[in-house]
Amino acid sequence: MSRRKQQYEYQQIIRSLSDRLVEAQMPIRVLDAVKWDDEVRQRFFAADCRQLPPVDRGYYESRPLSFDPVAKKQEFQSIERDITRQLGQFSPVGQIMRRMCKEYRMVIRMLEARGTPDFGLISEELYGAASDAFHAGDPTLADFGLMLSDYLNQIADRGDLKDEPKTLNASAAVQKLQERLNRVFGEHESTVRVFESDGIVADAAAGADYIKIRSDALFNERDVRALEVHEGLVHVATTLNGQNQPICTFLAKGPPSSTVTQEGLAILMEVIAFASYPSRLRKLTNRTRAIHMAEQGANFLDIFEFFRDQGLSDEDSYTNVSRVFRGSCPDGMPFTKDLSYLRGFILIYNYIQLAVRKGKLEQIPLLFCGKTTLEDMRTLRQLVDQGLVVPPKYLPEQFRDLNALSAWMCFSNFLNHLSMERIEADYANIL
Template sequence: MTKKTQKPSMYLTEVKALSDRIVKAQQPIRILDAIKWDDSIKQAFLQSGCKHLPLIDADYYLQRPLGFDPDQKKQEFHQIERDLMRKLGQLNPLSVIMRRICREYQDVVRMLEKRGSATFCNISQELYGSSQDVFHVGDPTLADLGSMMEQTLTQLLQLEFLTEEPKTINAKDAVAILNEKIQAVFPGDGLRAMISDGIVSDAAAGTDYVKLRADAMFNMHDLRVLEVHEIWVHLGTTLNGMAQPYCTFLGKGPPSATVTQEGLAVLMEILSFSSSPERLMRLINRVRAITLAEEGADFMEIFRFFKAKGLDDEDSYTYSSRVFRGSSAQGMPFTKDLTYIKGFVLTYNFMRLAVSKGKPDRIPLLFCGKTMIEDMKVLVDLVEEGTVIPPRFLPPQFKDLMGLSAWLSFSRFMTSLNFRQLEQDYANVL
């Protein structure tokens, strides 16, 4: 890429000031904390013999303050949006991106105001997508993809040699192992793994840490996935985003960035051969559960869905509560868990198209921060002019693009082959 002339310093000062305001304004917004269910809800459900719907409605969420005034927060983002117009203009690419982010955070606030209602779920679909969304015109929906992959993965999981090893590593020991890996990848950056009691999933990444649930158990394969997914991608893109001199908003991604970031993390699991059929099945089960909930299934029906997959009562409750958090036990779902598979497909398609168009150098820019695929063309220009700096950290697979480019160069041809005909032709081989 040819280096363009650096923008005037006054312009960059304005960009940084406005970007910093977005970062500061979003700080008190904690979506997952605002919508999670208390442990008392779980205990009451289990003690009932798993026979009664959890008592969750709009009144329940009113007991969980957001930590900010919704009207003031919406006005704050509106004012930043107006100032972007006044100082950067309507058509300036960074103005367009940052104004969209401001509007998105206003939608987030409106969604959180409507916890326990249909409006919450409607906005969730706008932010994260729906199982009925298509990737491109005429393509299968996310729900279709879930059904197709479920069939394949079910067959694979019946094979004994593909069964994962038992989970014998407790959270304390897992933290020690992950901290060694973090220091090897990010020495001296102050990043760390730690134990937390306040998360639903086994693990989650924050700004400078990876949290592990205190009662979670792991195996070495799980820890490899966490290394690639949480450390390489989530901590890596955060570190790269926070290193940006002007576009500091790249260190804090809105929900639309979640699609790209989670997709990139799942893609990295696969590129590094760290994933497994069992891991993919867990992700596909989330898609299938959201699909069922969007079709009208309530909490009990989703709970029974997970039970039928071989999960125990506690895990089935945990996965079901992920589907309905922010909603009610009989409402529509919170659709964030679609982003893993949706983002994987979109990110993979971006990468293979970049290679087919002779632009593989675009791919590492996904790691500049909490990026979005729809902004990649603008991001290329911003890197060329020096407004955005290239990623400081890249996973091994992206440091040298030769192998990745060679692999992806076949993808267009391979996807054009008729799979049904392949099955017939290889019938006497497999």
């Protein structure tokens, strides 16, 4: 058999296993499985916001999963066995796919445990906990959230940093966002659609090739810019790049480990594209603080008051607290997915900083080649060299031309060695 034919058959084996993995995960919709219906909200407000929402194990049992969890776990187990049989124990691409199989089985176990303490424990395994440290002796994610809150408090009363009025309704926001994305993805390709939706909790949500805007939400120009960067340039772009993979099709879909990378990359993009702003950052820090409170034993009512104290309306407070306890009970352990934003930002920032320091700039754009996970980045570089993974088609300008990003990281690498305490003391008389 010729070498070219052997290579072709090897690629077809990978493609077949990858396609099976993509198909197997299709019915698993974590957020749909853990969300609370509107009746829970109505009953909470009917009780004048003084009683815990009526959510327990029985509530989730009345809302069965859209798939057979036992059969689905067996399916992933079978795929994992076939990956080893057909690719071998030490195949780099096989190692990625086997890890994904294990992770999806863990996701299923978490969903089976809705309304029990095990749900929160598995959530911590998948998404981390607010009390996790990045390295021994370093601040935790909860410490990072508190530190950012302190910084934001210092500038909270500045009139020139107040948010612009939200004068754009959903229809106007859809039009403006569609125009922006057409310039990025191509107006005539109809690659990405933006439309209104009644069925989402957040102001916006990204799908494979679309972005949904909540029909009753209001926006300003800054919000639209943030949605372009966060949802469009990262979430949609990485999905399309994953779908563009001819062999490793699994890159079009991502387990929770890729969620951390995705959200971290999205927040970093907001920062370097100057699309972020204090009130948006406050939203992320408050979510982190709320999860930490729940980890420490606070219940739904305690955290509802926390958000009220932050100046949120009762409706917005309820929405934010329900994010913390969805999948769990109102006095149980939290669903920690929302830690992905700040946790992912730190991990991605450190990765890019280290890549610049070591002169491995070619690895940075590969973050966009699909739903990637940081621990797979070295392997992805190998797969690109082998022709098994293609570089990303859709890449933000900041990552297409790495000149400015590299210069920033070079300065950052030096500035990280300076003592902020000494700087503060030295500048005390001039600031």
